Amino acid sequence: xxxDAEWTMTPSAAELPPAREAGAEGxxxxxxxxxxxxxxxxxxxxxxxxxxxxRRALDGGLGPMLAxxxxxxxxxxxxxxxxxxxxxxxxxxxxxxxxxxxxxxxxFRGRALLDGVxxxxxxxxxxxxxxMLVVLYGPDSVxxxxxxxxxxxxxYALPGMVLATMFVTVPFVTRELVxxxxxxxxxxxxxxxxxxxxxxxxxxxxxLPSIRWGVAYGVTLTIGRCxxxxxxxxxxxxxxxxxxxxxxxxxxDGVESFHPEGAYAASLVLAAISFxxxxxxxxxxxxxxxxx
Amino acid sequence: MTTAIGSSGNSxxxxxxxxxxxxxxxxxxxxxxSRGEETGVGIEVRGLSKxxxxxxxxxxxxxxxxxxxxxxxxxxxxxxxxxxxxTIAGLETADSGSVLLTGxxxxxLPVQRRGVGxxxxxxxLFRHMTVRDNIGFGLKIRKEPRAEIRRRVDELxxxxxxxxxxxxxxxxxxxxxxQRVALARxxxxxxxxxLLDEPFGALDAKVRDELRMWxxxxxxxxxxxxxxxxxxxxxxxxxxxxxxVLADGRVQQIGPPQALYERPVNPFVARFLGSxxxxxxxxxxxGSTGRGPATWFETPPTPEAQAYVRPHDLDVFPxxxxxxxxxxxxxxxxxxxxxxxxDLRIDDANQIQIEVPHDQSIGVGFLPGDExxxxxxxxxxxxxDRSTFQPVDVNRAITQSWQAGGGI
Numbered sequence: 005x006x007x008d009a010e011w012t013m014t015p016s017a018a019e020l021p022p023a024r025e026a027g028a029e030g031x032x033x034x035x036x037x038x039x040x041x042x043x044x045x046x047x048x049x050x051x052x053x054x055x056x057x058x059r060r061a062l063d064g065g066l067g068p069m070l071a072x073x074x075x076x077x078x079x080x081x082x083x084x085x086x087x088x089x090x091x092x093x094x095x096x097x098x099x100x101x102x103x104x105x106x107x108x109x110x111x112f113r114g115r116a117l118l119d120g121v122x123x124x125x126x127x128x129x130x131x132x133x134x135x136m137l138v139v140l141y142g143p144d145s146v147x148x149x150x151x152x153x154x155x156x157x158x159x160y161a162l163p164g165m166v167l168a169t170m171f172v173t174v175p176f177v178t179r180e181l182v183x184x185x186x187x188x189x190x191x192x193x194x195x196x197x198x199x200x201x202x203x204x205x206x207x208x209x210x211x212l213p214s215i216r217w218g219v220a221y222g223v224t225l226t227i228g229r230c231x232x233x234x235x236x237x238x239x240x241x242x243x244x245x246x247x248x249x250x251x252x253x254x255x256x257d258g259v260e261s262f263h264p265e266g267a268y269a270a271s272l273v274l275a276a277i278s279f280x281x282x283x284x285x286x287x288x289x290x291x292x293x294x295x296x
Numbered sequence: 297m298t299t300a301i302g303s304s305g306n307s308x309x310x311x312x313x314x315x316x317x318x319x320x321x322x323x324x325x326x327x328x329x330s331r332g333e334e335t336g337v338g339i340e341v342r343g344l345s346k347x348x349x350x351x352x353x354x355x356x357x358x359x360x361x362x363x364x365x366x367x368x369x370x371x372x373x374x375x376x377x378x379x380x381x382x383t384i385a386g387l388e389t390a391d392s393g394s395v396l397l398t399g400x401x402x403x404x405l406p407v408q409r410r411g412v413g414x415x416x417x418x419x420x421l422f423r424h425m426t427v428r429d430n431i432g433f434g435l436k437i438r439k440e441p442r443a444e445i446r447r448r449v450d451e452l453x454x455x456x457x458x459x460x461x462x463x464x465x466x467x468x469x470x471x472x473x474x475q476r477v478a479l480a481r482x483x484x485x486x487x488x489x490x491l492l493d494e495p496f497g498a499l500d501a502k503v504r505d506e507l508r509m510w511x512x513x514x515x516x517x518x519x520x521x522x523x524x525x526x527x528x529x530x531x532x533x534x535x536x537x538x539x540x541v542l543a544d545g546r547v548q549q550i551g552p553p554q555a556l557y558e559r560p561v562n563p564f565v566a567r568f569l570g571s572x573x574x575x576x577x578x579x580x581x582x583g584s585t586g587r588g589p590a591t592w593f594e595t596p597p598t599p600e601a602q603a604y605v606r607p608h609d610l611d612v613f614p615x616x617x618x619x620x621x622x623x624x625x626x627x628x629x630x631x632x633x634x635x636x637x638x639d640l641r642i643d644d645a646n647q648i649q650i651e652v653p654h655d656q657s658i659g660v661g662f663l664p665g666d667e668x669x670x671x672x673x674x675x676x677x678x679x680x681d682r683s684t685f686q687p688v689d690v691n692r693a694i695t696q697s698w699q700a701g702g703g704i
Contacts, residue, residue, distance in 0.1 A: 191420040194387050197407045198414040199434035200485065209433075213424040 054275065061268035072265040073273070077245055081254035081270070084165075088237075088250065089230035092169040097223055100177025105211075107178070108185040123179070125172050133171045134239025137164055160242035165250070168236035173229045177222035184218035217292045221285060228281045231274060336399060338363040338521025339384060339489050344393035346379055346545075353379045354390070355545040361489075361538070363398070366515045366522045368532035371542030372568070377525045378493055380542075384523065385491050386410045398488050398521075413482030413520075417494040419474040421466040427453070427477050428462040434485035452480040455514070472503040479511075483520065492524035496531065508534050529569050533557075541565050559687060563678060566604050566685070573610075573648045575622070577601040577677060583619040583694075589677070592693040593686065597679055604676040604685070607651040611671045612638060612662070620690065621669040624648060626662050638662070640670060 061069055072078075107119055125133065141148045141158035151158060158164045192214060196206040212219070234252040241248035243257070251274055258267025339361040346354040354376040361367045369377040382388040384395050386407035394403040402410050421430050428449050435445045453459045456476040466474055475495060482490060495511070496504040512535050515522060526532050532539050533553045541548040541556060541564075549556055549565045560566035567574075577589055577597055589597065613621075624640035627647075631637075631654065638650040648670060662668065675688045 191416050191418060192422060194407075195414065195416060195420040195422075195481075196433070197387070198385060198410075198412055199481070200408050200437040201433075202408055205437065210422055213422075 057268065057271055057275070061265075061272040063268075068265065069269045069272070072263070072269040075266065077249065078254065078266060078270060080247075081249050081251045082273070084249065085231055085251040088165055088169050088233075089227050091166050092173055092230050093223060093226045095166075096170055096173055096226055097177050097219065100174070100222060100226075101181060101212075101215075101219065104178045104181035104185055107182055109190065122175050125174050130168075130172050130233065130235030130237075131239055134168050134236035137167055137171070137236075137240050141167075159240055160244070160248065162248070164240040165237050165248060168240040169230050169233050172233055172236050173226045176225040176229065177219065180218050180222035180225070181215055184215050188214055217288055220288045221292065224281055224285045224288060228278055228285075231277060336363045337361070337396070338365065338398060339523055340396040340399075341380065341384065342394045342396070344380060344383060344390045344395070346376070346383065346388070346390045353545050354383075357393070357542075357545070357547055359540050359547060359550055361521055361523055363521050364519045365537045366512070366524070366535060367538045367540060368536035369523060369525045369540050369542060370529060370532040370568075371527065371548075373527055375542040376545040377527075377542050381491050381493055381523065381525045384489075385412050385414050387414070411485075411488040413485070413487035413490040415475070415478050415482050415490070415492040415495050417497045419466070419471075419478045419498075421474055421478055421481070423466050426463050426465060427458065427469070430466070430477055431480045431484050433481060438485060448484060452484055455483075455517075456480045470503075471499045472507050475499065475507060476510075479514075483518065487520065490520045490522040492522065494525055494527070496526075496528075504531075511535060533569075541568065543568070560604075560676065560685060562683070562685075563604075566676065566678075571607055571649065573603075573605050573607065574678075575603050575605070575642070575646050575648065577603045579642060579646060580620050580622060580672075583616070583621060583671075589620065589675075589688075591697045592688055593677075597677055597686075598681055600680055602678045602680070603672070604678055605672050605674065607637070607649045609672055609674040610648070610650045611673065612640075612650055612652065613669045613671065614662075614666070616669050617671070619671045619694065621671050622648060624668055624670050626664050626666045626668060628664060629662065640668065642670075 103122065107115065107122070138159050139145060141151070141164060143149065143152055143159070148158060156163070158167070188211075192210050193206050196210045201209065232252065233250075234256065237250055238253060238256075241250070241253065243249055243253050245257075249257070251270055255267045255270050255274070258264055258270070337360050341360075342358050344354050344357045345352070357376070357380060369380060371377045379388060383390045384397075386395075386402070386405060390403075394401060396402060397410060397412070422433065425433070431449045431452055432445045435448060440448075449462070450459075453462055456479065458473060458476060458480075461469065461473070461477075466477070469477065475498075479492075479495075496507055499507060508531060515535075524535070536553060538551065539553050539556055540550050543564050548568075549561045551559075556565060557569050560569065563574075566572050578599060578601075580589055580603060582589075589603075622642050624642045626638060627641050628639040629636060630639070632651075634654050635651045636654050638652070640648045640650065642648055650670065672690050675690060677686045677688060678684075679686065
């Protein structure tokens, strides 16, 4: 059956068929040189800096590193980052699934425009996104002033940070699901309709199970991006230690000022989480490629 | 226009009395009517029209399907057949017209409440569910008790001969098995009507043939009013009680398969069902027995009249034998297993194709380039001015015109 999802994401280079059989051009030495050069380049760019960070963080052994992390502001920063990621991911997943369904299944005026605008957060620098929110909700703005009178602070507080995180991660779930839904087609849903299932029932028992791995992939990407978000949150949060300081803000602070050990340790933890997400994503994608 | 297709009352019309050539399909008995409701109308479509942008897909289509029958919607791609089927199911809405299911107006009912079973060309089985869960889905939606669902699913698995496959997933089944599961799933909630959209289109030829015969047998057991869409005239012939021929969004003709084949009402139907030769009638030379085609009718055909003649209704001889004939030259001889096809040329503008049984052609020994004489047994004369077809049994016509005074 040819309905198995085909992915828009770039396949890993290792899965691509070799462009040409060996021997057709270039000597084996030429090929070895090419492979060696690529590996060296990758090592210089990614692997060596990563190892350098790990070595620095673990300079005095595991004990001092854990000690550097064992501070209330570190706990708060990580808790805030995880909390932001959780809220933004949940909201963006619900919204992203709905948006993908609307983009693929509905026909309306302005659909093409919406399709293009969805990607805007990818193109806009996060700092600019943060600035947009400050301009809109800041204490000097109409909306910000109105909200402040009612005791609701958006900018330099949690709501603004949630908004900023959501802003930069809006497209992930939708972008993953649009091709999946398109490939899936409407027949499964129509089959459920003819069997008596209403829209809601069809969504839960047919549509969602069919796209679950696509959703999972989008969610993983979103979490990763949320945890790593820096620019937009920096502008919106005000970086108040213990209150609006996220893990990435804590690291930036630490590097600039007084406790680099904490920054190294926190960086390593964040990098480890990212690595776990990466492994998880790879597993999910294998499920996706198998189509079941 | 509303054209009734054979309710059980006129099933004798299936035997085409005019010149039944003895094909057993023409006399297959109508399916046994077991329940009272099956004497009524299963599906009725009235004045259906549908437009996509500037393309008029369906134009004022009306027809009925008698309860308990298996009817084919046959037409080339773009003829509107799938649109009609999907409109009956409620998956699409028509611009105008109405749909009645077992006598009740279903035009404004949502698809969920129409009580139709629908089978898709690509099966549309839920891939994350086992065969059992797929078949039981419609019953679960209806909140049937679990034991009842189990019983009904087992019964259907038995019917589709896949009893041992309840716990498999669709990806573990072959195409033919998947389509049988899709059929069982559609039948499980006991739909009022069963709609099948090119149900065998995605299968390879051999499986398709088997599944066709199987569907016919199944329908003889289950008797649910069924309408299926196909572009394959052989499929429509093998399976259905009645055929609705569509082209350009309009109904061309409705009737039992053999009747459409032998008595087409217009050139489209004549050409679409099987292959047919179309030749100017005045190119047919009068033989020595009887008088020419002009004397076969009370009102003689116009000079532009055309003869429609099937490849298997022609005989070919090395010499003239007194009957009306076309002189022709053999261009190509193609053995087709049991048949041999001869491509002949009459003149620059006209070719003719003949199929003769292989065993008859053995002794003939024609070669390309040979001059031969082609004699029709049956003709359909199309009068363009009156836009009517007039079937002719040539032998009978000769005898009659002879009796009426035509000399040798």
